[in-house]
Amino acid sequence: MIMSTTDSQQQHMVLDGDDVGFTSGETVLQVAEREGKKIPTLCNDPRLEPFGGCRLCVVEVEGIANPVASCTTKAEPGMVVHTKTEPIEAYRKLLLELLVSENREVDVDALRGYASQEFASLVDRYGARTGRFVGSKSGSSRLDDDNPFILRDYDLCISCYRCVRVCAEQEGDYAISVMNRGFGTQITTEFNGLLNDSACTFCGQCVQTCPTGALADKKALKAAELPGAIHKTRTTCAYCGVGCSVDILTKGETMVGIHPAMDGPANLGALCVKGQFAFDFVQHEERLQTPLVRGEDGELHETDWDTALDRAAAGFKRAVDTYGRHSVYAVASGRAPSEAAYIMQKFVRAGWGINNIDNCSRA
Amino acid sequence: MPCAGRCDEPIPVIRGDQVLIGTDANDLESRPSPVPSPNPQGREECVFRHIREPDRSTIEGYRRTGGYDGLTLAVSELNPAQVIDIVRDSGLAGRGGAGFPTGVKWQAVADASGAPKTIVCNADEGEPGCFKDRAIMDHDPHAVIEGMALAAYATGAPRGFIYLRYEYPETLGTLQRAIKEAEEAGLLGERILGSAFDFTVVVRRGAGAYICGEEGSLLNSLEGRHPFPRNRPPFPVTHGYEDRPTVVNNVETLASVPHIVRRGADWYRALGLNDLAGTKVISLSGDVKRPGNYEVPLGLPLSTLLYDWAGGTGSSRSVQAVTMAGVSGGFLAGEDLDVTLDEPSIRAKGSFLGAGGIMVFDDTRDMVEIAHFAMEFFAEESCGKCFPCRIGTERLTERLAGTAGPTNLTAWLDEVNDIGRTMKAISACGLGMAAPLITESLLRYFPERVAQHVAHQARD
Numbered sequence: 097m098i099m100s101t102t103d104s105q106q107q108h109m110v111l112d113g114d115d116v117g118f119t120s121g122e123t124v125l126q127v128a129e130r131e132g133k134k135i136p137t138l139c140n141d142p143r144l145e146p147f148g149g150c151r152l153c154v155v156e157v158e159g160i161a162n163p164v165a166s167c168t169t170k171a172e173p174g175m176v177v178h179t180k181t182e183p184i185e186a187y188r189k190l191l192l193e194l195l196v197s198e199n200r201e202v203d204v205d206a207l208r209g210y211a212s213q214e215f216a217s218l219v220d221r222y223g224a225r226t227g228r229f230v231g232s233k234s235g236s237s238r239l240d241d242d243n244p245f246i247l248r249d250y251d252l253c254i255s256c257y258r259c260v261r262v263c264a265e266q267e268g269d270y271a272i273s274v275m276n277r278g279f280g281t282q283i284t285t286e287f288n289g290l291l292n293d294s295a296c297t298f299c300g301q302c303v304q305t306c307p308t309g310a311l312a313d314k315k316a317l318k319a320a321e322l323p324g325a326i327h328k329t330r331t332t333c334a335y336c337g338v339g340c341s342v343d344i345l346t347k348g349e350t351m352v353g354i355h356p357a358m359d360g361p362a363n364l365g366a367l368c369v370k371g372q373f374a375f376d377f378v379q380h381e382e383r384l385q386t387p388l389v390r391g392e393d394g395e396l397h398e399t400d401w402d403t404a405l406d407r408a409a410a411g412f413k414r415a416v417d418t419y420g421r422h423s424v425y426a427v428a429s430g431r432a433p434s435e436a437a438y439i440m441q442k443f444v445r446a447g448w449g450i451n452n453i454d455n456c457s458r459a
Numbered sequence: 460m461p462c463a464g465r466c467d468e469p470i471p472v473i474r475g476d477q478v479l480i481g482t483d484a485n486d487l488e489s490r491p492s493p494v495p496s497p498n499p500q501g502r503e504e505c506v507f508r509h510i511r512e513p514d515r516s517t518i519e520g521y522r523r524t525g526g527y528d529g530l531t532l533a534v535s536e537l538n539p540a541q542v543i544d545i546v547r548d549s550g551l552a553g554r555g556g557a558g559f560p561t562g563v564k565w566q567a568v569a570d571a572s573g574a575p576k577t578i579v580c581n582a583d584e585g586e587p588g589c590f591k592d593r594a595i596m597d598h599d600p601h602a603v604i605e606g607m608a609l610a611a612y613a614t615g616a617p618r619g620f621i622y623l624r625y626e627y628p629e630t631l632g633t634l635q636r637a638i639k640e641a642e643e644a645g646l647l648g649e650r651i652l653g654s655a656f657d658f659t660v661v662v663r664r665g666a667g668a669y670i671c672g673e674e675g676s677l678l679n680s681l682e683g684r685h686p687f688p689r690n691r692p693p694f695p696v697t698h699g700y701e702d703r704p705t706v707v708n709n710v711e712t713l714a715s716v717p718h719i720v721r722r723g724a725d726w727y728r729a730l731g732l733n734d735l736a737g738t739k740v741i742s743l744s745g746d747v748k749r750p751g752n753y754e755v756p757l758g759l760p761l762s763t764l765l766y767d768w769a770g771g772t773g774s775s776r777s778v779q780a781v782t783m784a785g786v787s788g789g790f791l792a793g794e795d796l797d798v799t800l801d802e803p804s805i806r807a808k809g810s811f812l813g814a815g816g817i818m819v820f821d822d823t824r825d826m827v828e829i830a831h832f833a834m835e836f837f838a839e840e841s842c843g844k845c846f847p848c849r850i851g852t853e854r855l856t857e858r859l860a861g862t863a864g865p866t867n868l869t870a871w872l873d874e875v876n877d878i879g880r881t882m883k884a885i886s887a888c889g890l891g892m893a894a895p896l897i898t899e900s901l902l903r904y905f906p907e908r909v910a911q912h913v914a915h916q917a918r919d
């Protein structure tokens with residue numbers, strides 16, 4: 097069973113009594129999850145560096161006195177691991193009881209964010225609503241932050257630092273930081289200010305990784321009172337050519353929010369502010385449904401596409417006839433895919449015979 | 460008020476770059492930290508061997524009694540492996556808390572691939588009741604520098620840091636002056652003593668966090684990162700400062716090395732009693748007639764130190780309890796005071812000697828109140844990385860203060876024991892693992908007092 101350590105392909109360990117294979121470099125948690133073990137975690141986001149803070153993922157390793165965090169421990173050949181012993185399950189339950197005791201509430205609206213139900217579902221799984229360990233509460237909400245996107249309801253924060261780490265590791269923005277220490281730990285921004293004054297780009301990644309809903313999607317929460325279950329529809333974000341996968345959240349016929357698709361091949365859970373939050377134009381009452389052209393009266397009037405395109409072509413032609421071909425200039429939309437952008441520059445170069453072509457993407 | 464590491468003085472106050480001592484705000488004086496007194500039994504010492512000699516903190520004073528002879532010997536006559544052999548054979552183990560064998564640590568760094576390697580002297584001395592590193596650095600700074608240089612020679616490290624706790628402003632000046640003297644004498648810098656060995660030392664100040672004494676946090680702090688402890692493995696010997704092989708050693712550990720290299724492994728081993736190797740500096744404070752730093756042979760009975768060396772409580776009162784490892788080892792009391800000063804003896808009682816801080820409490824002291832102070836310290840200093848310690852230290856503090864928690868004794872004990880057991884088993888670093896030793900030992904030695912406390916909690 098114990099294999100040579102130099103064989104990086106086919107290594108073996110024993111997991112809850114079963115011989116399992118792994119590749120060198122994998123963590124015990126990764127191996128266990130692949131084997132279908134339901135090890136509880138709260139500080140883990142598979143996209144981030146293992147952190148080892150919540151300690152829920154601890155497992156027993158034979159030959160090591162104390163349990164180890166499976167998320168930070170690399171699988172080793174010959175390792176004998178127990179993921180669910182009685183003492184381990186007791187530690188996990190106790191941690192969850194402690195967490196319940198420090199928070200204002202456990203149950204939150206699923207509209208708060210992608211991972212917002214993680215904490216409550218673990219609390220239920222372990223029957224941790226025992227009312228033990230009563231004491232002071234940690235974290236204080238920043239309801240004074242009136243940015244339109246991100247609710248900072250730190251009364252619910254459990255200091256897992258996923259928001260801090262996703263902002264640093266995934267986004268490279270370092271907008272979120274940690275103030276104080278121990279029980280006084282407070283998630284904050286530079287100089288304890290508002291998100292708007294920080295390096296935040298409002299990509300919403302912190303919201304989507306937060307396991308308690310302490311960071312929440314303000315726009316989605318507007319639909320909290322709307323009746324009906326949340327329905328998810330997988331699609332591709334229409335904003336630019338990257339093609340990020342998203343799940344559109346709807347209640348009945350109403351679009352209420354967006355979740356990034358963690359398995360989206362182009363984005364692996366990432367989104368930008370537009371894809372994440374700027375969805376309300378879709379069902380906005382002022383959204384244009386047909387083209388408009390200006391009439392003799394100087395007002396805009398609804399029309400059909402043929403009429404509108406003829407008017408545009410006539411306008412360009414008049415400009416070129418009057419001022420020469422260099423008087424026109426085209427800017428392709430960043431929302432157009434590469435193919436459309438290609439057609440656009442072709443039209444400008446071959447059709448107008450000029451090189452005045454640009455794209456609005458300046459990211 | 461931050462801790463000035465002067466537990467042996469009445470009331471220390473830090474003002475600007477000075478530590479002032481006194482009992483009245485209008486009558487404060489700047490006093491150098493006390494030179495350790497010689498022990499009354501005339502026991503042979505290692506670290507304090509020459510510390511009382513005049514001008515010891517200057518390079519001339521240091522050289523007068525063989526200072527830098529160890530480094531000279533190593534650079535001119537020994538190869539790095541031989542230096543490591545001497546340190547390993549001496550049985551020297553870490554004096555900063557964990558007691559890891561120093562020679563084994565150096566060997567691991569010497570063997571590790573990756574460069575440049577680094578020597579870090581852990582001078583954060585944050586443990587309540589520990590003020591030994593301060594005495595060593597204030598009065599024998601060159602011993603620390605020579606110890607670092609020997610570690611550097613042995614492991615092939617060209618750079619070193621002294622991570623000094625913020626609250627030792629005068630010590631900073633002393634170290635910087637000593638480093639300059641050593642550089643001018645060609646004992647630090649390039650081509651040390653005319654050899655091919657280069658080594659520079661820089662002092663970095665901490666910012667007032669106990670957790671920065673934990674080696675992973677210390678390294679993160681040195682690198683300018685948030686000082687959460689690092690996940691282990693990997694250990695600093697392979698992935699330390701800037702993820703490169705690094706020795707992290709305590710001040711006392713490093714200050715022992717020059718004596719060991721000069722006098723040999725057998726000499727050091729023989730300093731201990733009962734087959735134990737070497738000596739340990741104990742910082743003794745609290746209800747004791749002669750507080751201060753004492754270098755004891757490992758294996759010395761605690762009672763010999765308390766009564767014969769330090770004069771007992773100095774009153775008609777008896778010793779009710781002592782802390783171990785500063786406060787990290789919890790309390791010893793009753794028959795368990797009958798230990799010898801060494802890890803095997805003290806660990807058998809569920810505690811540990813650690814960095815060697817011992818606080819004495821006579822029978823007038825309220826042990827629940829003292830336990831509360833100690834737990835409040837851990838709660839204040841918990842870094843907040845891991846759940847069991849971040850919340851556990853707070854809940855234990857509240858229960859010891861009587862401000863929250865059950866009023867029924869059985870329920871109270873269940874909560875306190877359950878939290879303690881969990882913290883000990885699965886906290887992410889030594890702080891959270893050690894903190895519950897306070898409640899564990901309190902419950903062991905003072906159950907009646909605890910019952911009384913639980914019954915009489917003042918609660919709105």
Ligand SMILES: Cc1cc2nc3c(=O)[nH]c(=O)nc-3n(C[C@H](O)[C@H](O)[C@H](O)COP(=O)(O)O)c2cc1C
Nearest residue numbers: 553554555581583584585672673674708709712889
């Ligand atoms: C919370 C905590 C605080 C610590 N503080 C110190 C300290 O102030 N000084 C120190 O030398 N070691 C301290 N240590 C121990 C260090 O992590 C490390 O083991 C030590 O510096 C290694 O040196 P040594 O082998 O020479 O003892 C601390 C450990 C923990 C867990």
Ligand code: SF4
Nearest residue numbers: 253254256257259306
């Ligand atoms: S706000 Fe959410 S993600 Fe951030 S630390 Fe708190 S619980 Fe974790």
Ligand code: SF4
Nearest residue numbers: 842843845848888891
């Ligand atoms: S045990 Fe305490 S000090 Fe150590 S990592 Fe956990 S929270 Fe931080």
Ligand code: FES
Nearest residue numbers: 148150151153167
């Ligand atoms: S998931 Fe491993 S410690 Fe949180």
